[in-house]
Amino acid sequence: MANPAQSPLSLEFPDGSVREFDSGITGAQIAEGISKSLAKKSVAYVLNGELTDLAEPIGSSGKIEIVTRTDDQALELIRHDCAHVLAEAVQEIWPDTKVTIGPVIENGFYYDFDRDEPFTPEDLEAIEKKMRQIIARNLPFEKRVVSRDEARVLFENMGENYKVELLDAIPEGEDVKLYSQGEWTDLCRGPHMPSTGQVGNAFKLMSVAGAYWRGDSDNQMLSRIYGTAWADEKQLKQYLFMLEEAQKRDHRKLGREMDLFHFQEEGPGVVFWHGKGWKVFQSLVNYMRRRVEEHGYEEVNAPQILDKALWEQSGHWGWYRENMFTTVTEDDRQFAIKPMNCPGHVQIFKNGLRSYRELPVRLAEFGAVHRYEPSGALHGLLRVRGFTQDDAHVFCTEEQLEAECLRINDLMMSVYADFGFEEVLVKLATRPEKRVGTDAMWDHAEGILRNVLEKMTAESDGRIKTGINEGEGTFYGPKFEYTLKDAIGREWQMGTTQVDFALPERFSAFYIDANSNKKQPVMVHRAICGSIERFIGILIENYAGHFPLWIAPIQAVIATITSEADDYGEKVAETLREAGLRVDTDFRNEKISYKVREHSLAKVPAIIAIGAREAEQGTVSIRRLGSKHQTSMTLEEAVTSLTEEAIAPDVRRKRDAKAAA
RNA sequence: GCUGUUGUAGCUCAGGGGUAGAGCACGUCAUUGGUAAUGACGAGGUCGGUGGUUCAAUUCCACUCAACAGCACCA
Secondary structure (H helix, E strand, O other), X not given: OOOOOOOOEEEEOOOOOEEEEOXXXXXXXXXXXXXXXXXXXXXXXXXXXXXXXXXXXOOOOEEEEEEEOOOHHHHHHHHHHHHHHHHHHHHHHOOOOEEOOOOEEOOEEEEEEEOOOOOOHHHHHHHHHHHHHHHXXXXXXEEEEEOXXXXXXXXXXXXXXXXXXXXXXXXXXXXXXXXXXXOEEEEOOOOOOOEHHHHOOOEEEEEEEEEEHHHOOOOOEEEEEEEEEOOXXXXXXXXXXXXXXXXXXXXXXXXXXXXOEEOOOOOOOOOEEOHHHHHHHHHHHHHHHHHHXXXXXXXXXXXXXXXXXXXXXXXXXXXXXXXXXXXXXXXXXXXXEOOOOHHHHHHHHHXXXXXXXXXXXXXXXXXXXXXXXXXXXXXXXXXXXXXXXXXXXXXXXXXXXXXXXXXXXXXXXXXXXXXXXXXXXXEEEOOOOOOOOOHHHHHHHHHHHHHHHHHHHHXXXXXXXXXXXXXXXXXXXXXXXXXXXXXXXXXXXXXXXXXXXXXXXXXXXXXXXXXXXEXXXXXXXEEEEEEHHHHHHHHHHHHOOOOOOOOOOOOEEEEEXXXXXXXXXXXXXXXXXXXXXXXXXXXXXXXXXXXXXXXXXXXXOEEEEEOHHHHHHXXXXXXXXXXXXXXXXXXXXXXXXXXXXXXXXXXXXXXXXXXXX
């Protein structure tokens, strides 16, 4: 870039046309050359996939695209520029505040400041006002490439010690770039739009929060301001509306309204399941129990409390002691309440001699585990201290490993589909810093998973997208993390598959191979729901409380219109119960509209209203949740359609397969 | 765990140095009403906990517990 070569540039445009330009020409000049209107709208260009300042000379030949403010790619620039404007606004109001970093994040941006006083909501309003002023000034973003020393002197003089630290972290050989908007200058990698005016007004400061400098809890805590920014008002409104929708789905709120569960002070992070919530829980466990059985697992149950020695042997004591609930008995023996099921399952595997003929051994458990999670991490059902894992451990030979991983993947994808999650992101999490085992072992295990990931993606018909989570594996092995998208586009991490060569070794687990030699099995840890509690929380949010019939705690309420219909109402309820449906009756002396309202708010899937007319004709009037209308049918028809709908998806699948055969 | 905010009836919230108030929910009575709130009356709270200041604390202060948002953590 520093060398304005004389050779002409050959640039290919999105429409496929190729044109020659003199070197040294900038993106802005190219846009100008195409049309005045394009020049006006353009905010940056993309050269060979790299987003670049409009004012930057084109560095090489290749594919070029002029980015206008309304392009998706410009959103990142709007947000990044908005972060700069935010920082300038804050320093204009409070000049003593030090700036640190302000990156773009999903839906917006944030900026971390060092300031003695925390920001208040009123401060946010003042800052936002100032930001709109700065945007109205519409001053150009000007880039300067400077020497390290020059930048260092500049920031030291400004007292911006965080910027000096960031400067020192820029790798040798990389340009040090400064961006200024008027008087205000920041160390920044860029790119930016031509001027602050292009940020527009479709932004909003959302919240203030503490955040550690460089994300390290050993460092000082800074004040972070979060904002959201969009290309136009409409998008902003849409986003704010989505947030409101998400709030309405909050499982903590719905859990209370639907009378599913509660929490109270004496038990931080442990759930009080009410009758209805426990019904959902049981439906889910029963479903998983059937699925696991059909996939060749054996359900077991390992003790809640085990001697510390076992946890030392597994390595958990070393890594996670602070997060374990422990107890010391009268005779000074130390025990731990299990935070995991794996050591228990290894003991079951090890009990007695195992032959290679038995492998793979697949042990499943709905294991209640307890972890002393940091108080700040607790969040409704999504992060608790006592929960039930749909856990399983597969002990197999190395030759069987790949097939077992693929088999697990099949089960996972099928389970997720049964709950309506079609799109799945599978990330491979690789070796973390805190780990056991040799590098060779890790190379081996990661290699196998990479291979498996490729295969299952290929076989998924596009349902599986993949990614890598560097350094996020467990201490005993790499893992897959299954992430699902819910009904309103939020992502949740759910299942995981972990390959483990370390624990079998630590516990000296072995089997007898075909040559009568002792051999160490490989162990695969896997959970599909992850935690039943968490899974239910996610289901509540995903369905917004509108559970499908097969999992709804109360499937129908029989509500009589007048007391004359009570006898018939009782008969209807009996009939439906005999057909296996979970039915409540509401014969209270209340108006039907009152009953409809109440059961609708409680998210009962079907309200069956019964009056004199129905009693006389032997019919029922069904109003489905979410509908404003009702359908009249005979009692027999109602039984048939409701029981059919209430069949769990796996049971229906089996029945249909049988019928087809 | 860290930063910040919050804690008043079952729920949503108002109030404020002189021991509390609304709506909904709850109970009783009347009402038998055809698909999202029938009416009247009534009951319900040592204002998260502990300690301090004060003649007096739910209100002010300190500590503590819990929740919320974010960060850090998540075997």
